[in-house]
Amino acid sequence: MKKLAASDAKNRFGEMLDLARREPVHITKKGRNVAVVLSTEEFERLSELEDQLLAMKAKEAKEEGFIGIQESEKLLQQLASTSAVVWSPQTDKKSIEALSELLKTVEDEDK
Structure with a gap:
């Protein structure tokens, strides 16, 4: 070059x-x-x-199995509006996995 x-x-x-x-x-x-x-x-x-x-x-x-931006934002808004998160058998598995990945990403960024 x-x-x-x-x-x-x-x-x-x-x-x-x-x-x-x-x-x-x-x-x-x-x-x-x-x-x-x-x-x-x-x-x-x-x-x-x-x-x-x-x-x-x-x-x-x-x-x-990653969820889209809109679904992620909706999940984050729901989490922000509750003081405790209650998981039930009806909870969407993909949402749980996506939240877990999101939390890992946030933890990695904090290191």
């Missing part, structure tokens, strides 16, 4: 764009990477890959 200082990128803007059509160009400022200039095609390819990855993760989460 090509690297250009920000001042060079400014002074050689057209050349930088030509370079970016062939490969990503890292723009540095005071020796640190601050930006990357990509071709439109590469940007679109990466965006498509990201969309595919997110779709795969959503599918995996659903298959593993």
